[in-house]
Amino acid sequence: MGIINAVRKTIAYYKRNGSRAAFFAALERLSDGRKDRKYTYAPLSEAVLKEQRQEYKKLAESDNTVHFSIVVPLYNTPDKYLREMIESVINQTYGNWELVLADASEMPLDLAMQYDKDDPRIRYIHLDENKGISDNTNAGIRKATGDYIGLLDHDDVLTPDALYECSRVIRESMRKGKLARFSDCPIRLIYSDEDKFDDKKGRYYEYHQKPPFNMDYLMSNNYICHFTMLRADIIKRLKLRGEYDGAQDFDLFLRACAETALFMPQASGQIVHIDKVLYHWRCHQGSTAANPASKTYAYEAGKRALQSLMDNYGIKATASEMPHVGFYRLTYDPDVFSQRRDVGCVGGKLLDKRNRICGGMYRKNGTLAYEKLPEGFSGGLQHRAVLQQDAYAVDIRCMAVRNELIPLYEEVTGVRYQDSFEYAKRAMAATEAASVQDPFEGLDKEEMVALSLRLGSEIRKRGYRIIWDPQVIKRI
Numbered sequence: 001m002g003i004i005n006a007v008r009k010t011i012a013y014y015k016r017n018g019s020r021a022a023f024f025a026a027l028e029r030l031s032d033g034r035k036d037r038k039y040t041y042a043p044l045s046e047a048v049l050k051e052q053r054q055e056y057k058k059l060a061e062s063d064n065t066v067h068f069s070i071v072v073p074l075y076n077t078p079d080k081y082l083r084e085m086i087e088s089v090i091n092q093t094y095g096n097w098e099l100v101l102a103d104a105s106e107m108p109l110d111l112a113m114q115y116d117k118d119d120p121r122i123r124y125i126h127l128d129e130n131k132g133i134s135d136n137t138n139a140g141i142r143k144a145t146g147d148y149i150g151l152l153d154h155d156d157v158l159t160p161d162a163l164y165e166c167s168r169v170i171r172e173s174m175r176k177g178k179l180a181r182f183s184d185c186p187i188r189l190i191y192s193d194e195d196k197f198d199d200k201k202g203r204y205y206e207y208h209q210k211p212p213f214n215m216d217y218l219m220s221n222n223y224i225c226h227f228t229m230l231r232a233d234i235i236k237r238l239k240l241r242g243e244y245d246g247a248q249d250f251d252l253f254l255r256a257c258a259e260t261a262l263f264m265p266q267a268s269g270q271i272v273h274i275d276k277v278l279y280h281w282r283c284h285q286g287s288t289a290a291n292p293a294s295k296t297y298a299y300e301a302g303k304r305a306l307q308s309l310m311d312n313y314g315i316k317a318t319a320s321e322m323p324h325v326g327f328y329r330l331t332y333d334p335d336v337f338s339q340r341r342d343v344g345c346v347g348g349k350l351l352d353k354r355n356r357i358c359g360g361m362y363r364k365n366g367t368l369a370y371e372k373l374p375e376g377f378s379g380g381l382q383h384r385a386v387l388q389q390d391a392y393a394v395d396i397r398c399m400a401v402r403n404e405l406i407p408l409y410e411e412v413t414g415v416r417y418q419d420s421f422e423y424a425k426r427a428m429a430a431t432e433a434a435s436v437q438d439p440f441e442g443l444d445k446e447e448m449v450a451l452s453l454r455l456g457s458e459i460r461k462r463g464y465r466i467i468w469d470p471q472v473i474k475r476i
Helices: 003-017 019-036 046-061 079-090 110-118 133-143 162-177 232-238 248-261 265-270 292-312 403-413 420-429 445-461
Strands: 068-074 097-103 122-126 148-151 189-198 203-208 228-231 271-283 317-321 328-332 343-351 357-359 399-401 465-475
Touching: 046 162, 068 079, 068 133, 068 162, 079 097, 079 110, 097 110, 097 133, 110 122, 122 133, 133 232, 133 248, 148 162, 148 232, 162 189, 162 271, 189 248, 228 232, 228 248, 232 248, 248 265, 248 271, 248 292, 265 271, 292 317, 292 328, 343 403, 343 420, 343 445, 399 403, 399 420, 403 445, 420 465, 445 465
Parallel strands: 068 097, 068 148, 097 122, 189 271, 343 465
Antiparallel strands: 148 228, 189 203, 189 228, 317 328, 343 357, 343 399
């Protein structure tokens, strides 16, 4: 990130959130910047790429290849970026693809027409008028013939193994399910890790290592982003919606994922994360990757898309923007249990006397997420330490469970249930003293974590989701 851009971000953050928040944001950004400078993208070796091409050739000979469509909306795209984007598709180690270029430029792009002429897998469509990013993309989606359809921006590039990795995931699912037709594959959405490419300096940076699918995290921000493949029947039915231009991808991902995973946590397996960088998001002057503040209208559209999702599912919840642009929060009325039958437990964040995280969201191996992170820090570039998200387990010292699970809570913990999550909220609001007796006060750290993990496991076995809400804080 350039110094000028960093200064702009800090000033904008100060205007929105005040001096104290801006101080901590700047301090954390400096720390993140030092870590980011150590990141390097390591391309696959020619030997590995050759192996992938040979594997594809064998699949093609047996007529057992999924057909991918990649849809790209174009608009006055410079030849340099257009050529690099198209070449990144042509250079895929997996060959059963088509590239659909939907061009809304005033005049047809000669370079795109030439590629269309030279390669039968490339289809160039010059649109009669520019109807906006969603309608332009939808025009390309309608022409797509693939089993799965991916979305690619006109100035970004794919890694050579992007389609190979998507094919691998789909074929594995087909094998397990003993399925013959790709249209019957249960996987509806595939996404990968990504990074950014500094167009001026020629370096890769801001590696975005994404977690496995997490519905509540998705409702906090569009962490899925790039590179994403959707099953053709789903994207053709849902389409992009023009009223959410700027956040049209976020709106699409929310709807596609909510259909299977919002109320059914165990159905989340239909959404697959590939933990490899398959997409380079180009950063150049004027791009949103370089200057997110240039796209502020998109963040409002994102909030409206999230609110639309809640309204369409009859969930009484209000979507609001977080201090960091592009990140959101849902406030349920009167509480999450009354509105989300999938949620069995919700927990908050615990801070020690030094105002550092000492309890909260636990991973399956018992480690504490964001342990010792200072209170004013957000957890890095994706600000995940301050966002609502699904968790494996949460701390029993700041927790609420739905009424049906109170007997389970008392059986596992051996103590009478009390809503310590609500106590923490009231203490924060200073509406009542928080001097309630802590029934777990005598336990050491290992016992506390083990009990939290055991309860979390039992709740999840019963088909419920656990949510971590770090905006609710308990000080110990």
